[in-house]
Amino acid sequence: MAGEIAPTPALSDALVILGAAGIVIPVFTRFRITPVIGFILIGLAVGPFGLGKLVYEYPWLGHVTISDPEGLEPFAEFGIILLLFSIGLELSFNRLWQLRKLVFGLGALELLIIGSCLAIALSMMGQYWTGAIGLGLALALSSTAIVLPIAGTHSPVGRAALAMLLFEDIAIVPIIFMLGAMAPNAQAEGWEGLVDTLWQGGLVVVALLVIGRIALPRLFAQAARTKSPELFLAASLLVVIGASLATAVVGLSPIVGALIAGLLIAETEYHGEIETIMEPFKGLALGVFLITVGMSIDLTTIWDNLGPIALAVVLVLSFKALVTGVLLRLMGARRGTAAETGVLMASPSETTLIVLTAASSALLIQPGTAQFWQIVTAIGLTITPILAKLGRAIARRVDGVPDVSPEPDGEARVIIVGAGRVGRLVAEMLKVHGKRYIALDSDSDLIARAKREGYYAIFADAARRDTLQRLDLGNALALVLTMDEPVLAQRLVAKVRKQYPDLLIVARARDSIHAAELYRAGASHAVPETLESSLQLSEAVLADIGVAMGPVIASIHEKRDELREQIQKDGALERKPKLRTGSVEAT
Structure with missing residues (x-):
């Protein structure tokens, strides 16, 4: 019909995502299952390796599948940024200072020991040493986006996980620069770039801290006087996006800027209001990220390589859980806390995919090797909620506490x-x-x-x-x-x-x-x-x-x-x- 306007691919993808959120969150909440698994399964179903394969044969499926997977990546990154921003809101500079020994002690040991051991094992299996280092460091990382929403930041498990994840988020930039410097065709520019990023990033961080302490209380006080939630939301997004862009421009990860913005706002009396306003946006953006994880899972490739992939998942997760648990136990954590944190932190990270891409671009690993470990990472991310339940069960058994779940019986108490x-x-x-x-x-x-x-x-x-x-x-x-x-x-x-x-x-x-x-x-x-x-x-x-x-x-x-x-x-x-x-x- 003349004048009929067809929906654009971007609009169609947005409808699929919003529809998925409307189905996944209430259904999985009803059955007390984390929506993380639901979003990943939705991504698997509507992605290019799911129903997307059948679009050419059945064109109507184009309305219920993601037509532009790459177009979702900025929104997925924004979800991670909002997550780190919300973590900053829950912290404070005083609490972060109290965690410094855990962050730079436990966090550094966990990343270096696991990364080194995995690199040695991969090198012994035939991987060239530069590629083995890249793979070892990539697989040593754990998922900030999934682990912290499950563990929180106030429990003993949450505090230990937070310390290790903060160090990993800080270390991601030096890791990527190091991989670029080890590339076969790299010269000294890689190390010089790292030095430039560090001193420029330091200046930006100091500037954010100074400007934020002066400007943010005045900004949000003015927004509060208007009694306008729209203005409060706009000011919050301005702060988190501005801080993220400032750190990204000088080569640091944008999540560093988001964390600093959250820490600065946490020092004001408006952090509760901002946390409440931002919560729905964070949840939806994280849902988009999890959908992109599901879209990267190719069931056909998994089936064709089921044995090696399953063995790699089991070995990597078991080794990471063992090393993390032993380190926590040596640092004085209770047996149950060490066991639960170790199992929860065993899965790879969303940043593992970034490091694998950097290692592949630097020609340190072959594309087929990168694809294999990307599938292992996607599977690890998918089963993280299951690992969380397994970790809690192991912790209760280790501590000798029965797994009791209070069931409502209709009587007031x-x-x-x-x-x-x-x-x-x-x-x-x-x-x-x-x-x-x-x-x-x-x-x-x-x-x-x-x-x-x-x-x-x-x-x-x-x-x-x-x-x-x-x-x-x-x-x-x-x-x-x-x-x-x-x-x-x-x-x-x-x-x-x-x-x-x-x-x-x-x-x-x-x-x-x-x-x-x-x-x-x-x-x-x-x-x-x-x-x-x-x-x-x-x-x-x-x-x-x-x-x-x-x-x-x-x-x-x-x-x-x-x-x-x-x-x-x-x-x-x-x-x-x-x-x-x-x-x-x-x-």
């Missing part, structure tokens, strides 16, 4: 996060008054002690996204946070309050300042340790010097209410203006 001294005391008082409860903790030693003392406690990590979902919070009497982790407590309060606005949330606070932050996040009650200890001391003194117990208790209660009211008032006064969408609580 109190959920206690933390099985330490405070958590066990809360559980004891609930038992005295006949109230049902369940305590959870990610420390297997505390769980074992709680069980020995007769408490109902399970091994679970509240920092994981799926943990609280399994606890049937919508039917809970209350959520009690007793762990001594201020940042995690504040994030959990905000996240749970957003999902369950009527739930009673009682949180332990270190002091009155932390209590005010918890009230701002949505806590029903925040109990500062310093306040309660002061009141108990006052009660003991008054009673022992002869004051009647009745007036003492009455005055203590009155003072407690007065101080609590003042803390709540301080939290309300410091609360920042909310955007009109209402979606500005920290998550």
